Amino acid sequence: MQTRFILVVSSLLLLPVAGAGIFARLSVASQTPRSPYVNELSSPIRGLSTQEVDDLLNGRGAGFARMAELNDYPGPRHVLDLKGQLNLSAEQTQQVQAAFEKMNVEAKRLGREIVDREQRLSIAFADKTIAPAKLQTQTEALAMLYGKLRQTHLQAHLEITPLLSPKQIATYKGVAGK
Secondary structure (H helix, E strand, O other): OHHHHHHHHHHHHHHHHHHHHHHHHHHHHHOOOOOOOHHHOOOOOOOOOHHHHHHHHOOOOOOOOHHHHHOOOOOHHHHHHOHHHHOOOHHHHHHHHHHHHHHHHHHHHHHHHHHHHHHHHHHHHHOOOOOHHHHHHHHHHHHHHHHHHHHHHHHHHHHHHHHOOHHHHHHHHHHHOO
């Protein structure tokens, strides 16, 4: 009798949990499958988000130099933003600014070229004119450009790191890492 009572009580306690699982599965099953990119249909270029286009056109790093950042090679834009906390000298500020401007000009140039090529690739897909050979040519060209863009950002980190003292780099890590 006691075992039966425990089974009945246990069943009653588990019923809401089981019911919730069944309703969750029914709810998911009734939803129409959606592309994970459906929210990007308003982007000016299919294949890139609006943020990615903006980052490319404005020379932003967008994670291209993450490797340098995470290995104690500060970024020029961030160093300039933190120049007061890092106690940069006038000479350091001028050198970091020059490295940033050089990087920014090249990053914007490459970004414009990438956006242009991404637009052409997007149009070829939209017009249904893409062919395997054209796809290969266009994606290889884009890969080269993305590689150059990443190199441009990483190079700027490499250039400015020797300009900073170990103490400034440690301060940067402490401030920028927060």
